[in-house]
Amino acid sequence: MRLLRIGAPGAEVPAVLGEDGAAFDLSGLTRDIDGDFLASGGIDRVREALAAGSLPALDTDGLRVGAPLARPGKVVCIGLNYRDHAEETGAAAPERPVVFMKDPSTVVGPYDEVLIPRGSVKTDWEVELAVVIGREARYLADPAAAAACIAGYTISNDVSEREFQLEYSAQWDLGKSCETFNPMGPWLVTPDEVDDPQALGLRLSVNGEVRQNGDTKNMIFEIPYLVWYLSQYMVLRPGDVINTGTPAGVALGLPGTPYLRDGDTVELAVDGLGTQRQTFHNA
Numbered sequence: 001m002r003l004l005r006i007g008a009p010g011a012e013v014p015a016v017l018g019e020d021g022a023a024f025d026l027s028g029l030t031r032d033i034d035g036d037f038l039a040s041g042g043i044d045r046v047r048e049a050l051a052a053g054s055l056p057a058l059d060t061d062g063l064r065v066g067a068p069l070a071r072p073g074k075v076v077c078i079g080l081n082y083r084d085h086a087e088e089t090g091a092a093a094p095e096r097p098v099v100f101m102k103d104p105s106t107v108v109g110p111y112d113e114v115l116i117p118r119g120s121v122k123t124d125w126e127v128e129l130a131v132v133i134g135r136e137a138r139y140l141a142d143p144a145a146a147a148a149c150i151a152g153y154t155i156s157n158d159v160s161e162r163e164f165q166l167e168y169s170a171q172w173d174l175g176k177s178c179e180t181f182n183p184m185g186p187w188l189v190t191p192d193e194v195d196d197p198q199a200l201g202l203r204l205s206v207n208g209e210v211r212q213n214g215d216t217k218n219m220i221f222e223i224p225y226l227v228w229y230l231s232q233y234m235v236l237r238p239g240d241v242i243n244t245g246t247p248a249g250v251a252l253g254l255p256g257t258p259y260l261r262d263g264d265t266v267e268l269a270v271d272g273l274g275t276q277r278q279t280f281h282n283a
């Protein structure tokens, strides 16, 4: 299933897409698509209602698409998780996952405007596969236990300000949590619709020029390992998100470091998970 949220910021209507792509209104089933919805078996209820044909149609024409998950509990990010990206940044391939946090209030819709922070000269892009947690993961016994904790997958643009991230502080968070820095969506795609999450192409272009063209098969630490690993150090809860890292091709690693400027448009795609498009403007 593909779950989504349609409407103005803060007033999104929860929805699901049928097989033919038509949208159905979920507001009779749930107030929103959030951690409580996922924790209480919401996805199963939607699946039953969709199969029963009992959901009202929703006209989405011309309406904004919001992030597919309301109020994420936390956004945990994995750095340098693709060998080619570690190389382009001059970093060694890590022996353990590089873990940092992103302020969950940075999450915006997949087609929303993104703000270049005041004083920024190094705003950069990162296309990523995002994992949404649907069941608590606490001290998982092994990576095989991770699948039961995953509600689905979506796309994140882990927007980053490299000067704030790398030059202002030993911790990366300052350059990762600026306003609007996590476009997410368009859909939360359930695992049954993703054949192999470790075989998905990821692409990103800036003003029509391809910059990133990777594949999740090149992750250093794969998704089940990451969920298991994180669960040894923190409790992952329904509605939490893991941004699993970005392949090569970010501005930081490109000749001439072509960081984003006012008016630039970034387009992202991950196989089976849809597309995003954001125009960047000065805050």
Ligand code: ZN
Pocket (backbone or CB within 6 Å): 077, 078, 079, 126, 128, 158, 243, 245, 246
């Ligand atoms: Zn990232």
